[in-house]
C-alpha cells in the first residue's frame with residue numbers, strides 16, 4: 001500500500017463553520033494526486049470567535065493555501081495582508097494564498113459562476129438576467145456578469161436597499177452600473193420575467209424543502225435558463241425541469257471556483273475533468 005503523505009507534504013484546506021458537508025477536500029486532494037503534487041487538502045472547522053487565530057495559524061503552520069467558506073468569507077478580509085480587485089468589489093474572500101508568510105486574498109466565486117454559466121450559455125453578454133439576492137454570493141455573480149459585459153441585470157432582493165449599496169460600490173467597476181442593474185423587490189419578480197432570459201437564485205431560499213418559493217415558479221417559461229447556486233435540485237430547479245428549461249445547480253460554480261483556486265496556489269492548470277468526475281461521483285474509468 002502506498003501512503004500518499006510524508007514529511008514534505010504541503011497542506012491546504014478549507015475553513016468554515018460548519019465544514020463537514022464540504023466537497024472540496026475530496027476534489028482538491030484528488031487534483032493534487034492526479035498531478036502527482038505532494039499535497040493534501042483538509043477541512044478545518046473554525047468557530048467565528050476563532051477566525052483571527054485560525055488565520056494567524058495559516059502563517060504559523062505554513063499552510064500553503066486556504067479556501068474560506070460560510071460564514072467567514074466577509075470577516076476574513078480584515079486579517080489579510082493584501083486582497084485582489086475581486087475581493088475589494090465583492091467584499092468577500094474565498095481563497096487565500098500564503099506567499100512565505102504574506103497572505104493574499106482572492107475571490108474565485110465570480111470566475112466559478114461565469115465558467116459554469118458558459119457550460120449552458122457560451123455567450124452570456126447579450127442576454128438579460130434576473131439575479132435574486134444581494135448578499136456576498138450575489139455580489140460575486142454580479143461582478144462576473146458585469147465583467148462579461150452583460151448590459152441588463154434585474155436584481156431582486158427582500159431588502160432593496162442592499163441592491164443600491166451594490167450599485168454604489170460597483171460604480172468604479174463600470175460607470176454605467178446604475179443603468180445595467182435594475183433594483184426590484186421580490187414581489188415585482190413575476191412582472192419582470194418577460195424581460196429576462198436567465199434567472200439566477202443566489203439566496204439560500206430552497207436549501208430546505210419547506211422553504212416557501214421566492215415567487216410563483218409556475219410563471220417560468222420554457223425558454224428561460226434557470227440557475228440555482230445551491231448544490232441540489234431545489235424546487236426552483238424542479239419547476240425549471242418540468243417546464244423543459246435549460247437549468248443548472250451550484251455544482252459547476254463549485255467546481256470552477258475550486259479549479260481557479262488550485263491554479264492560484266500551484267501555478268498549474270487544474271485537472272478539471274478529473275475534479276469533475278470526483279464531484280459528480282463518476283469514478284468508473286479510474287478505479
Ligand code: ATR
Nearest residue numbers: 133134135136137138157158159162202203204205
Ligand atoms: P451569501 O454570502 O450566501 O450571499 P448573505 O450575504 O447572508 O449570504 O446573503 C443572503 C441573501 O439571501 C440575501 O440576499 C438575503 O436577503 P436580505 O438581503 O433581504 O437579507 C437572502 N435571503 C436569505 N433568507 C431569505 C428569505 N427567507 N427570503 C428572502 N431572501 C432571503
